[in-house]
Amino acid sequence: MTEQEDLRREDGVTDDNAEAAEGAHPPPADDAGEAQETSGENAGEEENSLEQEIENLRRQLEAAGEEAEANYQRFLRAQADFDNFRRRTRQEKEEMAKYASADLIASLLPVIDNFERAIEAGKATEPASSLLQGVEMIYKQLKDTLATAGLEEIDCLGKPFDPFQHEAVMREPSEEHEEGTVIGVFQKGYRYKEKVIRPAMVKVSG
Numbered sequence: 001m002t003e004q005e006d007l008r009r010e011d012g013v014t015d016d017n018a019e020a021a022e023g024a025h026p027p028p029a030d031d032a033g034e035a036q037e038t039s040g041e042n043a044g045e046e047e048n049s050l051e052q053e054i055e056n057l058r059r060q061l062e063a064a065g066e067e068a069e070a071n072y073q074r075f076l077r078a079q080a081d082f083d084n085f086r087r088r089t090r091q092e093k094e095e096m097a098k099y100a101s102a103d104l105i106a107s108l109l110p111v112i113d114n115f116e117r118a119i120e121a122g123k124a125t126e127p128a129s130s131l132l133q134g135v136e137m138i139y140k141q142l143k144d145t146l147a148t149a150g151l152e153e154i155d156c157l158g159k160p161f162d163p164f165q166h167e168a169v170m171r172e173p174s175e176e177h178e179e180g181t182v183i184g185v186f187q188k189g190y191r192y193k194e195k196v197i198r199p200a201m202v203k204v205s206g
Contacts, residue, residue, distance in 0.1 A: 098193060105151055106197045108142075109190060115139040116188075154189035156182045156200045165189060167199040174205035181205045 119139060122132035143151075154165050161168060161180045169186060177183055182202045189200025 099195060101149060102192050102195065102197055105146060105149065105192055106190075108146065109198055112139075112142065112146075113187070115142070150193040152191045154191055154196070154200050156185050156189065156202055158182065161202070161204045165191075165196055165199055166202045166204075168204045169201050170203040171206040172203055177205040179206050 115135065116139070118135055119132065122129060122135065126132060156166060158177070159182050161182055166182060166189065170184070172183065174181070174183055181204065182200075183205050184203030185200055186203065187201040189196065190198050
């Protein structure tokens with residue numbers, strides 16, 4: 001037995017105890033490597049999670065932008081529809097105001113017809129009658145008043161037939177006029193502010 005073995009015996013340390021002590025404390029180098037590897041994996045997972053969150057936010061922003069654009073287009077269409085409705089309403093009101101008296105004036109046309117018949121009959125029987133002159137004055141006053149309001153007689157004779165202004169009740173051959181020309185008037189037609197309120201009843205060449 002050597003002196004070193006004696007010292008070990010004196011200190012209470014044997015070879016087996018020394019080996020057991022060395023085995024109880026493994027080198028720390030391996031634990032540090034595992035910790036670094038675990039830390040790297042966690043960092044990678046956090047990075048992937050952050051990227052996924054960013055991608056989700058980007059998609060949400062795109063969806064919100066598309067929805068905002070769709071809402072804006074709907075707003076523009078609604079505004080255009082409202083503008084059209086307001087314009088149509090205004091035009092209808094103006095049209096109603098412009099032709100508000102059309103029915104009243106149209107109801108006076110038979111009165112004008114009767115005045116004209118009375119005047120024609122008076123001229124045939126008593127052309128110098130003072131009564132006839134009075135009737136003519138009243139007739140002229142009525143026609144002037146209605147003309148001021150916008151009533152206008154449709155000019156027919158010698159004009160081409162117009163279905164929007166004339167109502168053909170007879171067709172007659174004519175060597176003096178081209179086909180489709182108004183050659184006779186049975187009842188006068190009238191316009192009120194450019195609107196035909198009674199078409200003329202006419203005879204047309206053909």
